[in-house]
Amino acid sequence: MEANTLFGWPVESIDKLRALRQQANEGLLPIAEWRSQDKALRERLPALSEDEQKLLDQLSMDIITTRAYRNERGELLLSRLHAIEHPAPDNAKLREELTQLAALAQKHPEDQEVLGRERARIVGWLLGDSNEGDRDPLTMLPWSYIARFRTVDDPVLGLVPQPLTTARKVAIEQATAEQRADAQAVGGQRVEPLAEASAGLTLHSLTRFPKLVLESAASDNEAREPAQTVRALWASPAIQQLLRQETSGGWPPEFH
Numbered sequence: 001m002e003a004n005t006l007f008g009w010p011v012e013s014i015d016k017l018r019a020l021r022q023q024a025n026e027g028l029l030p031i032a033e034w035r036s037q038d039k040a041l042r043e044r045l046p047a048l049s050e051d052e053q054k055l056l057d058q059l060s061m062d063i064i065t066t067r068a069y070r071n072e073r074g075e076l077l078l079s080r081l082h083a084i085e086h087p088a089p090d091n092a093k094l095r096e097e098l099t100q101l102a103a104l105a106q107k108h109p110e111d112q113e114v115l116g117r118e119r120a121r122i123v124g125w126l127l128g129d130s131n132e133g134d135r136d137p138l139t140m141l142p143w144s145y146i147a148r149f150r151t152v153d154d155p156v157l158g159l160v161p162q163p164l165t166t167a168r169k170v171a172i173e174q175a176t177a178e179q180r181a182d183a184q185a186v187g188g189q190r191v192e193p194l195a196e197a198s199a200g201l202t203l204h205s206l207t208r209f210p211k212l213v214l215e216s217a218a219s220d221n222e223a224r225e226p227a228q229t230v231r232a233l234w235a236s237p238a239i240q241q242l243l244r245q246e247t248s249g250g251w252p253p254e255f256h
Contacts, residue, residue: 134252138189148171168191
């Protein structure tokens with residue numbers, strides 16, 4: 001007869017935790033929902049003592065080393081022990097798993113296909129996290145974060161819409177260590193120097209003349225009236241929209 005509890009946890013609750021993981025693995029349950037339901041279930045279950053934790057670890061190891069998981073009962077027991085010990089992973093844990101998968105892929109190239117599917121699933125969870133938002137496919141930083149640099153405040157011109165490459169570069173430079181770690185974990189890359197130079201030329205071509213006029217007004221009285229006209233034109237909604245259109249290449253439509 002099967003026990004009703006395992007380490008003080010009702011088997012029924014443990015199996016619910018297992019089912020949640022299975023649904024998430026099959027793409028039937030979003031990562032945020034898995035975490036929420038998993039946490040709610042665990043909050044109603046008793047915490048393991050230090051001795052119980054050691055016993056659980058030892059039992060899991062025994063099942064693995066003796067290959068008892070090859071039979072149905074051993075596989076079920078190991079699965080339940082795993083459910084007790086491993087809650088739904090947070091993003092830090094997912095990034096750790098990606099690192100482990102990368103190491104396994106180097107060590108076992110013959111398993112690339114299986115490991116690749118597992119990596120794709122974890123990356124999907126990271127990208128699907130409601131706290132992460134849609135990401136830029138190059139830097140893998142959230143678009144909502146990069147969009148903060150869609151327009152910058154230039155000390156001479158005022159508001160200056162930015163090409164995507166320029167915004168990417170600034171976003172990377174100003175990102176926190178955690179943001180960079182998140183991005184790198186899912187394949188984020190830095191801006192290529194040639195792309196950066198090209199964006200710089202685009203920005204220079206748009207701003208060179210108005211900057212020249214405005215800066216000359218500081219030392220040339222005759223340039224002050226034209227400078228006022230240029231400043232008013234630059235700040236006008238129509239010109240700002242034209243500048244956004246000129247720098248919209250690569251930006252998602254909502255940031256044009």
